[in-house]
Amino acid sequence: MLNQIQGLHHVTSMAADARTNNRFFTDALALRRVKKTVNFDSPDTYHLYYGDETGAPGSIMTYFPFPHIGQRRPGTGEVGTTVFSVPEGALGFWRNRLGDLKVDGLKADETFGEKRLSFSGPDGDGFALVEVKDDVRPAWTHGGISEDHAIRGFHSVVMRLRDDGSTSELLKFMGYEVQEEKNGLKRLTKPNGNGAHLIDLAPAPHISSALPGAGSVHHVAFAVADRATQLEVRKALMDTGYQVTPIIDRDYFWAIYFRTPGGILFEIATNEPGFNQDEDTAHLGEALKLPRQHEHLRAAIEAHLEPLEA
Numbered sequence: 001m002l003n004q005i006q007g008l009h010h011v012t013s014m015a016a017d018a019r020t021n022n023r024f025f026t027d028a029l030a031l032r033r034v035k036k037t038v039n040f041d042s043p044d045t046y047h048l049y050y051g052d053e054t055g056a057p058g059s060i061m062t063y064f065p066f067p068h069i070g071q072r073r074p075g076t077g078e079v080g081t082t083v084f085s086v087p088e089g090a091l092g093f094w095r096n097r098l099g100d101l102k103v104d105g106l107k108a109d110e111t112f113g114e115k116r117l118s119f120s121g122p123d124g125d126g127f128a129l130v131e132v133k134d135d136v137r138p139a140w141t142h143g144g145i146s147e148d149h150a151i152r153g154f155h156s157v158v159m160r161l162r163d164d165g166s167t168s169e170l171l172k173f174m175g176y177e178v179q180e181e182k183n184g185l186k187r188l189t190k191p192n193g194n195g196a197h198l199i200d201l202a203p204a205p206h207i208s209s210a211l212p213g214a215g216s217v218h219h220v221a222f223a224v225a226d227r228a229t230q231l232e233v234r235k236a237l238m239d240t241g242y243q244v245t246p247i248i249d250r251d252y253f254w255a256i257y258f259r260t261p262g263g264i265l266f267e268i269a270t271n272e273p274g275f276n277q278d279e280d281t282a283h284l285g286e287a288l289k290l291p292r293q294h295e296h297l298r299a300a301i302e303a304h305l306e307p308l309e310a
């Protein structure tokens, strides 16, 4: 069993419109845009990163906006809900705020004894806020939201699976432990994790496979400290039979990817070097950053990309 994984690193999803996406995360949810770059594999489209002040692992929601993408069909083999942590007592504030902004799908309930507010993103993305007592992670309050209410990072993701058996086994191999099972849901936790250390598995044996599109989670990334630990995890996964990609330089972290038997694409990402490696923490996310291999295309890319701020 592995002990290098610390919890979630980032969640990456697809969106139909960059400007709408940027407004939703920076205005409605008041996260900080910590990087404005392009999809390294498709540099004519943005890759936008939102998170806390520094883009700490476990706080980073990222998006590929593809202007001509179709709508998704929700189903199994995907992350159904991405869940953020807010302080105890904050959900009333969020219910009013998101209600005033006409956000779809607002619904309050409880899961595993925690108060939860579910809602939909601009493309029908499944989101929720959960009240967490004593989440010590720092708040980004420059978005106009006080420390009593601000999002602290991820709480968990909910994986919707036709059969949760193989994914449950994989997560246990990755160092997670089953914490609780209730109402058909299984909650796993990574002991001594980074705050974003919970995963809920939701078996849905009679639901067909998801078809990806706008609002789908593209992949979920787990955090490891550095490249040395990433190599250990890669070797262990490959020794267990997983087909893992070579290590890929994503400028702000190093990444490896593998498809899980339940259908979800997993990534293992390093905490190093982080988002301030090419701009000051005070100015994160302001300038368009291009990876070295695409810098020669800057003029064409800048002419093509729609400005995020109207």
Ligand code: ZN
Pocket: 010, 012, 219, 221, 255, 267
């Ligand atoms: Zn990723």
